Amino acid sequence: MIRINLLPADLRRGNRVPTIVLAAAFVAALAVSGTVGWFGLVYFGDLGNAEEQLVEVEAKLAEKSKKAAYHDQLDANKKDYALRVQTIQDISKSRRVWSRFLDELIDLANNNGDTDRHLAWFDGVTMKNDPKKGALVQMPASVQDSDKSRLANFHDDIEAAPFAKDLSSKSDPVYKIDKDKVRVPESSMAFRLELQFKPTIVEAPKAKPKPANPPAAPAGK
Amino acid sequence: MANWTQKKLLAVIGGSAVGICLLAAGGVYYAQGLIEEVEANVKQKREGITAAEAKIAKIPALQKDVIILRENLDEYVRILPDTRELTNFVRQLNQFERQSGINGTGLQMKPRRESKTAERFVPIEYTYEGSATIWQALKFMNLVENYRRFVSINEFSITAGGGATGGAADRNEEVGDREAVHQVRFTLQTYTYNGKVEGKEAPIPDYQSLKEVYAEDIWKSRVAIGVEGYEHKGPQGRRDILVDPRERGDVHLEGPSRAQQRELLDRYVTTVTKLREMLQRARKSDTTLFEVYSLEKGVREGLEKVTGDFESDSNRISYAPYRLRWAQDVAKPIEDLRAQLNEPVTPQRETDMFLPMKELQQLVADMDADCKSGQLEQAKTRYEAVATRLAVPASDARHGLVVQAKSWHVKAATALDFKALDLKIQGVVVNRGGRSGVLLNGETYEEGDYISDDLLVKMVEEEQVWFVFRGLTLVRTM
Numbered sequence: 001m002i003r004i005n006l007l008p009a010d011l012r013r014g015n016r017v018p019t020i021v022l023a024a025a026f027v028a029a030l031a032v033s034g035t036v037g038w039f040g041l042v043y044f045g046d047l048g049n050a051e052e053q054l055v056e057v058e059a060k061l062a063e064k065s066k067k068a069a070y071h072d073q074l075d076a077n078k079k080d081y082a083l084r085v086q087t088i089q090d091i092s093k094s095r096r097v098w099s100r101f102l103d104e105l106i107d108l109a110n111n112n113g114d115t116d117r118h119l120a121w122f123d124g125v126t127m128k129n130d131p132k133k134g135a136l137v138q139m140p141a142s143v144q145d146s147d148k149s150r151l152a153n154f155h156d157d158i159e160a161a162p163f164a165k166d167l168s169s170k171s172d173p174v175y176k177i178d179k180d181k182v183r184v185p186e187s188s189m190a191f192r193l194e195l196q197f198k199p200t201i202v203e204a205p206k207a208k209p210k211p212a213n214p215p216a217a218p219a220g221k
Numbered sequence: 222m223a224n225w226t227q228k229k230l231l232a233v234i235g236g237s238a239v240g241i242c243l244l245a246a247g248g249v250y251y252a253q254g255l256i257e258e259v260e261a262n263v264k265q266k267r268e269g270i271t272a273a274e275a276k277i278a279k280i281p282a283l284q285k286d287v288i289i290l291r292e293n294l295d296e297y298v299r300i301l302p303d304t305r306e307l308t309n310f311v312r313q314l315n316q317f318e319r320q321s322g323i324n325g326t327g328l329q330m331k332p333r334r335e336s337k338t339a340e341r342f343v344p345i346e347y348t349y350e351g352s353a354t355i356w357q358a359l360k361f362m363n364l365v366e367n368y369r370r371f372v373s374i375n376e377f378s379i380t381a382g383g384g385a386t387g388g389a390a391d392r393n394e395e396v397g398d399r400e401a402v403h404q405v406r407f408t409l410q411t412y413t414y415n416g417k418v419e420g421k422e423a424p425i426p427d428y429q430s431l432k433e434v435y436a437e438d439i440w441k442s443r444v445a446i447g448v449e450g451y452e453h454k455g456p457q458g459r460r461d462i463l464v465d466p467r468e469r470g471d472v473h474l475e476g477p478s479r480a481q482q483r484e485l486l487d488r489y490v491t492t493v494t495k496l497r498e499m500l501q502r503a504r505k506s507d508t509t510l511f512e513v514y515s516l517e518k519g520v521r522e523g524l525e526k527v528t529g530d531f532e533s534d535s536n537r538i539s540y541a542p543y544r545l546r547w548a549q550d551v552a553k554p555i556e557d558l559r560a561q562l563n564e565p566v567t568p569q570r571e572t573d574m575f576l577p578m579k580e581l582q583q584l585v586a587d588m589d590a591d592c593k594s595g596q597l598e599q600a601k602t603r604y605e606a607v608a609t610r611l612a613v614p615a616s617d618a619r620h621g622l623v624v625q626a627k628s629w630h631v632k633a634a635t636a637l638d639f640k641a642l643d644l645k646i647q648g649v650v651v652n653r654g655g656r657s658g659v660l661l662n663g664e665t666y667e668e669g670d671y672i673s674d675d676l677l678v679k680m681v682e683e684e685q686v687w688f689v690f691r692g693l694t695l696v697r698t699m
Contacts, residue, residue, distance in 0.1 A: 018227055020227070020231065021227060021230050021231060021234070024231050024234050024235060025234050027238075028234045028235060028237065028238030029238070031238050031239075031242050032237075032238050032241040032242060032245075034242075035241065035242040035245035035246055035249075036241065036245045038245065038246075038249055039245040039246075039248040039249045039252065042248075042249045042252040042253060042256070043248060043249075043252040046252070046253075046256050047252045047255050047256050047259065050255075050256045050259040050260055050263065051259055053259075053263050054259050054262055054263050054266070057263050057266040057267055057270065058266055060266075060270055061266045061269050061270050061273065064269075064270050064273035064274060064277065065269070065273055067273065067276070067277045067280065068272070068273035068276045068277065070280065070423065071276035071277065071279060071280050071283060072276070073421060073423040074280065074283045074284060074287050074423045074425075075283060076423075077287050077291075077422060077423050078283060078286050078287050078290060081287065081290035081291060081294050082290060084294055084297075084298075084341055085290060085293065085294060085297060087341060087342055088297045088298075088342075088371075091342065091371065091412065092371065092449070094373070095366075095371075095373040095449070096373075097366050097449060097450075097451045098362055098366070098374045098377060099359055099362040099363035099366050099451055099453050100451040102359055102362070103359065103451075103453060103454060105462065106355075106359075106459050106462050107459070109460075109462040110459045110460060110462070110542070110545050112545065112546065112549060113542045113543060113544075113545040113546030113549065113550075114542075115542045119466060119467075119542065120462070121462055121463065121464060121465050121466055122381070122462050122463055123380075123381050123463070124378065124379055124380040124381050124403075124463065125377075125378065125379045125463075126377070126378040126379075127374075127376060127377050127378070128376050129375045129376060142465070144466075144467060180465075180467075181470070182469055182470055183465065183467040183468065183469060183470065184467060184468045184469070184470045185467065186470075188467070
């Protein structure tokens with residue numbers, strides 16, 4: 001038997017979309033729209049926000065960087081000026097006021113007119129400065145009479161003089177008797193007085209080189 | 222066939238959906254990666270901002286430091302001359318020569334040290350030679366060292382001149398040790414300054430007003446770097462240490478011997494010491510005015526006596542060490558004594574405006590005696606003469622004496638006022654068993670009656686009447 005379906009094609013039972021397909025399509029559409037939506041949210045939402053924040057931060061940084069650059073310029077200026085000031089201070093500190101020293105030396109030799117303690121005089125005064133070792137003052141000196149205690153007194157007074165605190169060393173009390181028949185008293189103790197001053201600029205100690213790695217200990221047997 | 226198509230359809234739908242979902246998930250993963258990258262970038266930039274903000278916060282302090290340094294650097298470099306200043310420095314040396322009296326014979330410039338790099342401060346050395354007395358040389362050195370431009374004496378030598386043997390200068394009558402001329406040689410070091418700034422100088426907005434704000438700090442910093450100076454005190458009677466001070470046996474020196482000179486010196490020193498002690502006593506706070514007067518008079522007379530022969534005796538001291546003692550222990554103290562005597566009132570006296578203890582004790586004793594001997598007016602006058610100097614605070618040891626003096630003054634004043642009252646006692650009635658009475662100015666009063674607000678009849682006796690006047694018991698005799 002031949003059956004002929006006279007219904008239009010779209011109303012025929014066999015041509016309708018099956019429910020399972022419709023359901024699958026619906027689920028697929030739901031999954032696709034969900035994931036695409038998620039992507040959209042992440043890409044246009046979070047990433048957009050982050051990029052917007054970045055732009056904002058970059059603008060702020062650019063603004064701050066100008067002032068920071070000004071700071072750097074000021075800092076460089078400060079360092080430059082400070083270096084010069086330091087140089088001037090070093091130069092200033094390196095100076096010793098020699099007129100003060102000579103005044104003190106004259107006071108020392110004059111000893112307030114007390115000739116019983118000692119009566120000293122010099123043939124000359126020479127000072128040579130060495131920035132590293134300090135100044136060296138050399139004086140051919142004499143102390144009246146042959147009484148050794150006067151020479152000792154003179155050396156004691158040098159050690160007690162105001163300039164003594166700046167001395168790193170001084171010559172020891174030695175002498176040679178000189179006789180001048182023209183003078184009264186004719187004897188005097190002649191000696192060479194040397195005063196070594198401390199250097200005015202103290203250099204910072206150089207950093208010691210790091211010790212080489214110790215040799216490996218022999219393996220125990 | 223239809224079933225196959227349906228399966229195919231389902232596969233296509235499923236496959237497409239899975240594919241799209243995978244793509245979207247991949248996109249999300251990629252976007253997350255981008256987000257992380259952007260966030261890391263943001264974090265980095267934020268750190269940059271924090272660092273920049275930290276720097277910005279330091280700007281005011283930095284500006285302050287730079288302003289102080291910049292302002293002071295201008296001042297500091299004035300200490301060190303630039304090339305142009307060197308010519309002025311040489312001119313200045315000429316002026317120092319004139320001021321000190323040194324006789325300069327040469328000024329040589331030491332060859333400059335060559336340097337490949339441009340140094341900020343280039344040292345320049347001059348060698349100066351001449352002849353001078355020790356005092357001239359010292360004065361010259363001092364002027365150089367106190368010069369407003371930085372100059373240091375790097376080397377010097379002073380060679381004793383005048384001696385035939387080349388040793389210490391001889392002292393003779395014609396050329397005293399103050400005039401002994403020595404050979405001097407100084408190496409003077411100064412600097413030229415290369416003022417070029419490294420890099421660009423940062424412009425500081427509102428610089429002038431900030432400079433004014435930090436004026437005090439600028440000044441403090443400037444003071445800290447000041448070049449050390451020293452004021453040479455001059456000869457002050459000291460001998461030249463480059464001259465042999467011993468006497469010459471071959472030269473006959475006129476005038477007193479050394480022993481006589483010493484005796485003369487000691488005599489003056491003793492007199493001057495005595496005068497100084499007298500003046501010190503006169504200046505003590507507990508010395509009475511009478512003592513001050515007599516002590517100052519004594520010092521004046523003593524000074525007149527001493528200064529009479531001072532000039533001639535001064536010339537008799539020729540031995541150098543004694544001359545120093547003469548200058549220090551005689552001449553200067555005499556000068557000081559004169560100056561102190563001419564001072565109207567010492568500051569100590571001015572600060573203690575109250576009567577000294579000794580005078581106060583005297584005042585109390587005198588008032589006591591006056592009151593007891595009936596010299597009330599005298600006691601009152603004594604007190605009032607010094608009343609302005611009696612406001613001694615309670616913490617002062619003299620306060621008790623002041624209270625006593627005040628008490629005597631009140632008694633004397635009250636007694637005087639009582640004395641001045643018009644009280645005519647016309648008769649008395651003495652009642653042994655009860656209250657006695659007095660006929661006073663025509664009115665009768667019994668013991669215990671008030672005559673006025675501050676006057677009471679205390680006791681009536683045959684020969685005298687006792688009154689209480691302003692709290693003080695006083696007696697009026699018939």
